Every structure is written in structure tokens, then in C-alpha cells.
Amino acid sequence: MIELHTFPTPNSFKVSIALEEMELPYEIHSVNIARGEQFEPKFLAISPNNRIPAIVDRDPIGGGEAISLFESGAILQYLAEKSGRFVPGDLRGRLACTEWLFWQMAGLGPMVGQAGHFRNYAPEKIEYGITRYTNEAARLYGVMDKRLADHEFLADEYSIADMACWPWIDYHDHHGQKLEDFPNVGRWHTAIDERPGTQRGKVAGAELAAGMSQGLDEEAKRILFGHGKK
Numbered sequence: 001m002i003e004l005h006t007f008p009t010p011n012s013f014k015v016s017i018a019l020e021e022m023e024l025p026y027e028i029h030s031v032n033i034a035r036g037e038q039f040e041p042k043f044l045a046i047s048p049n050n051r052i053p054a055i056v057d058r059d060p061i062g063g064g065e066a067i068s069l070f071e072s073g074a075i076l077q078y079l080a081e082k083s084g085r086f087v088p089g090d091l092r093g094r095l096a097c098t099e100w101l102f103w104q105m106a107g108l109g110p111m112v113g114q115a116g117h118f119r120n121y122a123p124e125k126i127e128y129g130i131t132r133y134t135n136e137a138a139r140l141y142g143v144m145d146k147r148l149a150d151h152e153f154l155a156d157e158y159s160i161a162d163m164a165c166w167p168w169i170d171y172h173d174h175h176g177q178k179l180e181d182f183p184n185v186g187r188w189h190t191a192i193d194e195r196p197g198t199q200r201g202k203v204a205g206a207e208l209a210a211g212m213s214q215g216l217d218e219e220a221k222r223i224l225f226g227h228g229k230k
Contacts, residue, residue, distance in 0.1 A: 002026040003056040005043065007033045008209045010167035011072045012053040016078055017201030018163050023084035026055075028205045042107075046070065049179070073105040076160040086159050093155050100147075100154040100161035108144075108168055112137045116174040119177065137175040141182045144169075148184035158192075166192045167202070 004019065004026050006012040019026045031037045031052050038050040046068035047054035054070040069075050080087045088094050090188050115133035118126060144165070147154060154161040169189050172179055179186035192198050 003029050003052045003058070003060050004205075005029045005031050005046065005052060006205050006208070007031050007052050008206050009033075009052065010171060011051075012205070013167035013170075013202050014164050015053045015055065015075050015079070016204035017167070017198050018079050018086070018160060020201040020204070021163065021195070021197035022079055022085050024079065024083055028208075030205070030208045032208065034209075037083070043153075047058060071105075073101055073164065080160050082170045086163070088155055088157055088159060093157065093159075097155035097159045097161045101164050103143075104161070104164040104168070105216065108165060109142050111140055112168055112171075112175045115176060116171065119176055120174055134176040137177055138181075139168075140170075141175075141177050141185055145182040145184045148188050152191075153188065162188075162192060166198065170202070 002019065002024055004012075004015060006016065006028060007110065016026075016028075031043055031053060031054075038047070039042065040054060043054070044050060046056060047070035049070060051070065053075065054068060054153065055075050055078075056066055056068045056080075058066045060067045061078075069078055077087075084186055087097050110132060114129070115137040118129035118133055122129065145153075154165065166189065169179075169185060170193070172189075177191060
């Protein structure tokens, strides 16, 4: 059994979608990042960077004691190895999967996350930040759109690279982007959205954010946006 330590965010949805697609048994453990639970020693023991998601696999590859993993990209690679699924078997396909997984981790996630922050959460509307990151989001969407012009998925076959990117693209309105401007991304997004594993994974743990439908309160913003714990 795998423990998924999570809260509803794009990075966490990557892992819940993967677990559903790979049909690996798991259970959800809440880490309410809006209330500072990511700073608790028990969680830091498995995720020293105080970020979700993290997993604990009580039945790891090769047996032995339970192992823990943090960083969503590392988790996806581990789950793919454990299940033997969703990484192409040929060299070129495997390398393409790795390239686009790392592209998401290093570029798409951080940059569109900044666009979402400056557009939706910053206490002051800083036009430079909004313009800088909205434009960079558009550039990255364009990179992806070009790739998908002649590929059904990022690595030809559906893979962990797609699972990594999809939850971020699902928040395109937060980034100031319209999928009709990127038709290949839009086609890809719809195809993945219709997968049963995606449907199950994107609602896994959604109830953990109960009471936040009206947005983040001031305490949550203090905790999440760079002010640390009390």
C-alpha cells in the first residue's frame, strides 16, 4: 500500500492520476498546506522541502523497509518503475518522456505557477510580474502546442510526462491562457480529461480543501506565499 500525503494542487494531482492509471493501491493522508501542516516534523521526515506531494511505499520495489519519496517528478518515475507502465520501452520514446517530464518540472510548473500567483494571489497588482509571467506562460504553451502538432502525446504514447503536465494546463485560466489559442494543447487536454484514470485522480482528496471554495483566507496566504510558519 502506498501512502499519498497530499492536498489538492496541480503537483499532487499528477501523482493521484498516476496511481489511478497504474492501478496501484493507495490511501490519502491529508497535509493541509493552508494551515501549515507541511511544517510539522512528521511530514518533514518524508518531505524535507516542506512541499506536497510525498509518498511512503510500505511495499517498495525489491521489498524491505518502507521508503519515502518527495518531488512529484521523482515520484512519477518511481511509480512508473514499480508498475512497469507509462514510460515508453524504446530508447527514443523513453528519452522523450524524460525530456518532457523535466521540462514540466523545471519550466512549465514554476513559470505558470508564478503567472497564477501574480494574476490571482499577489496582494498588490504588479504589472511587471503579471506581464512577465503571463507572457512566459504563453511561450511555454506555444512550445507544447508545437510538439503536439505532430504527436498525439508528448512522448508519442501516453506517459508520465503527460500526467505531469496535464494538471497545470487544466488551470489555464489562472495563467491568463485560452486553449483555443493553442488548439493542439486543447485537443490533448480534452483527450486526457476524458480518461477514467484522470477523472478519478483529479478528484482524489478534493474534499481536503472543503471550506476554501471562496478562495484563500489571509492566514493561508501568509503560510503559502513566503512568510513561513509562525
